[in-house]
Amino acid sequence: MSAPPEHAAGAAGAVTPDSATGLPPGASAVDCAAEPIHVPGSIQPHGALLVVDPETLRVVQAAVGPGGVAAVAGDPLGQRLVDVLPTSAAPLIRDLPARLPETGVTHLGMTRTGDAVHHLLGHRSDGALVIELERALVGEPGSFDEVYPHVRELIDEIHRVGDIAALSALAARAVRRITGLDRVLIYRFDADWNGEVMAEDRNERLPSYLGLRFPAADIPAQARELYRLNRLRLIAAASYAPTPIVPAENPLTGRPIDLAFSVLRSVSPVHLEYMRNMGTGASMSISLMRGDRLWGLIACHNREPVSVPYHVRTACDFIGQVLSLQLAATEASATADRRNKLRAVHNRLLTRMAAAEHHVDGLVESEEDLLALAGASGAAVVAGGTVLRLGATPSERDVLRIVAWLADRERLDVTATDSLADTMPGGEALKDTASGVLAISISQIHDSFVLWFRPEVLRTVTWGGDPRRHAEPSADGQRLHPRRSFAAWQETVRLRAPPWQPAEIDAVVELRTAIIDIVLRKAEETAALSDRLTAINKELEAFSYSVSHDLRAPFRHIVGYAQLLKKFEGDKLSERGNRYIDTIVESAISAGELVDDLLGFSQMGRAALTPVTIDMNALVADLRRRTEADTHGRRVEWHVAPLPEARADPMMIRLAMQNLIENAVKFSRDRDPAVIEIAATETPDETIYRVRDNGAGFDMAYVGKLFGVFQRLHRAEEFEGTGIGLANVKRIAERHGGRVWAEGRVDGGATLFFALPKR
Structure with missing residues (x-):
């Protein structure tokens, strides 16, 4: 606005301005924002102010300006209030303490002394009663009713206007029409308390400030707080000489009286100089509120000193309240429309996420909706170590850099900035795609985020x-x-994107809640499925244990009785009959071995682990001796490197190494010589044992089947076995928290790896 409605200057504390400088003694420029402007120690001269003890109703402080002399008899200090004021005021101050509310100013009435008429006003402050007498103007409206027709015109028009700009222009015209002042501005604060003139109505006596912005320093925080508490403030003359309050401190409290609600409160001398510099002789400000927060001001200026009558000011205050409500309703309506549109987008995204196998797939299915949710030009979803980018975004590397920056800060549900350069080191390099960033965290454990981007928009x-x-x-x-x-x-404003609106931030927060709900629901479903699978696996293990245990005896009986039949009755059978008996014996023995292996496999998942320290060199040496019968008559070259100790269950590790060694011996039987290598590698986290042979090998395309139950990569006629040995190796490794894998090529040998964790 043209001049700040109240500019602070001076030092903190309750002091009277120095007559030579206009500032508190010893004040410097740096004290500007600290001046206690609610206790200026003086009033404007067009009236009088009396501070009254509520118990005795005697005057304890007073300031009587030239405009109030006629209304106050003699020296009021120590006198009863009824003796100080004109006789006509007596009915107005009867039962005074009961008539004054705890907050706000009350118009008690008008009192006359000769030709002088004064408005009598009262309010409470610091436990005292504050009475003010303001000199009335000749011919001014005698009541609010006389001004109300002008207010009614505004009210009739205001409901037909649908946007903030038009509302502001309408209010500016109405206030200037009622007051007759030279210029009326509608001034709006932004998030940083800078102000912008939204509307203006004026004559040619003062210049136009329409569209201009003014820094937050023009109206310091303590001045904004006064505007929030007291909606209207008048400065009748920019060149007035303030009338001091005597004594400076209130005897009831020992400190200066608080004039936050005073009509005559004096203002900062710096502000008065400010007004004179800009050619403004008088000003009036009316607060525009949104709830209990200051939204803006109606700022009125006149080239010459002028006093705006009390009831005209009351009408302007009423206009300010009506305009505040209408502005809030208009903004709320626009925000509600925006929220409804975004909610429709949110619902489409939610439907896709709920239907998709993974919520991220549903989230990125429609680029248009994901971008529209935040009004962004680009978006990225970072989850599970992957980066999915849509629209105009930084590179994947830069997206991960933003994510790392977000993760290093205190983890917030939502982060919004319209200037990444101001908040993230190196952010200025991303201005073309990510001057503005809006991000939601979708995991408290992992660095998973959904981010939206806006580019830099240069503006003047x-x-x-x-x-x-x-x-x-x-x-x-x-x-x-x-x-x-x-x-x-x-x-020229650089490195800034259009700011994220509250409706957009709320929309992405709702999306975050939906994503977390979906993740939690799917986690619950997965946990339930896992519990069910665990129960089924236990049932299967119990079943396989029971069946394999019960089948061992019948197969032994088959083998035994078949062998007895051949021994005692074989000479009576034909050659074909004896061949049939041999087949029965071989099949029963194979079936028995399969049952034994199944029993061992089922026991592997049920048996408790008993970890001990195992000498792997001794274990492998013993297993080599036990394979001598299988390698008799064959040339086998063993290359066994020194092996580190293992911390594991001894029976299980013995079985695992036995299966690996027997596997190598079996599949290298056609090699001369067969070469079998046993070695180990240690990492900080695990010990990896490997058994390598130069045998038949396998096709790596089928490596996933190698450790499965009953999975065979060669015909049974070529290599005997039940197909359970390597499945047992895998189960043993997993029981110990380890892992297994293999490498090989057809007719080029195989290497099987068995890793055990060190912790």
Whole structure:
């Protein structure tokens, strides 16, 4: 706006401005934002202020300006309030403590002394009663009813306007029509408390500031807080001489009286100089609120000093309240429309995610919807170690760099920035695709995120004067001068994307909740399925144990009785009969071996582990001796390297190594010489044992079947076996938290690996 409604200057503490500098004694430029402007120690001169003890109703502090002399008799200090005020005021102050609410200002009425008429106003502050007398103007409206027709015109029109710009313009015209001032501005704050003039109505006596922006420093935090508490403030003359409050401290509290709700409160001398620099002789500000937060201001200016009548100000305050409600309703309606559109997009994404086998597949199925949810130009989903990019995004490497930056910060559900360059080191290099980043974390354990991107949008901002020079200290540092120029000053804003709107942030937060719900539901389904599979596996193990155990005796009986039949009755049978008996014996022996292997396999999953330290060199040496019968008459070259110890169940590890060695001996039987190598490799996490042969090998296309139950990669006629040995090796490794794998090629040998964890 043209001048900040209240610019702070001076040092903290309750002091009276120095008459020579206009600032508190010893104040410097750096104290600007710390001045306690709610306790200025003085009032504007067009009235009088009396601080009254609520128990005795005697005046304990007073400030009587030229405009209030006629309404106050003599020196009011120590006098009863009823004796200080005109006789006509007596009915207005009867039962005064009961008439004043805890907050806000009450218009008690009007009192007359001769030709002088004053508005009598009261409020509470610091436990005291504060009475103000404001000089009325000749011919001013005698009540709000006289001004209401002008307000009614605005109310009739305001409901037909549907956007903020039109509402603002309508209100500016109405306030200027009611007040007759030279210029009325509608001023809106942004998220950083910079202000922008949204609408303006003026004559040619003051310049236009429509569309200009003003820095947050023009209205410091303590001034904004006063605007939040007290909706209306009038400065009748920029060149007034303040009337001090005597004594400076309230005897009831020992500190200066708080004038936050005072109508006559004096303002910072720096602000008065600011007004004079810009050619403004008088100003009035009306707060525009959204809930309990300051949204903006109606700022009114006049070239010459002028006092706006009390009831006209009341009408303007009413307009401010109506405009506040209408602005809030308009913004809420626009936000609701935006939310409804985004909710439709969200529902489509949710439907696809719920139907997909994996939620990420459903999320990225429609690029258009994923981008529309946040109004983004690009998006990326980072999950499970993969990066899926849609639209205009940084490279995969840069996306992972953003994810690492997000993960290193305190993990938040949602992160939103319209300037990555301001928050992430090196972010400026990504301005073409990711000046703005909106991200949701979809895992508390893994670095999984959904990110949306917006590119840099260069824009020109026109300020009302150079925002870097909002105030200047004097040469001695004891005087703060506001800037003297309000000429338009343009700035090109770089490295910023359009800001993410609350509706968009809420939409992606809802998406995060939906994703987590889907993940949790699928995790519950997977856990239930896992529990069911575990139960089934236990049942199968129990069944296989029972069946294999019960079948061992019948197969032994078959072998035994078949051999007895051949021994005692073989000479009576034909050659074919004896051949049949031999086949029965061989088949029964094979079936018995299969049953034994099945029994061992089922026991492997049921048996408890008893880990001990095992000398693997001694174990392998013993297993080699036991294979001598199978290698008799063959040339076998053994290459056994020194093997590290293993920490494992001894029976299970013995069975695993036995299967690996027997496997190598069996599949290298056609080699002369057969070469079998046994060695080990250690890593920080595991010990890997390997058994290599130069035998028949296998096709790597079928390596996944090698360790399965009953899986054979060669014909039974070529190599005997039940197809359970390597399945046992895999189960033993897994019981110990290890793993198995193999490498080989057809007719080129095979290497089988058996890894055990060190912890």
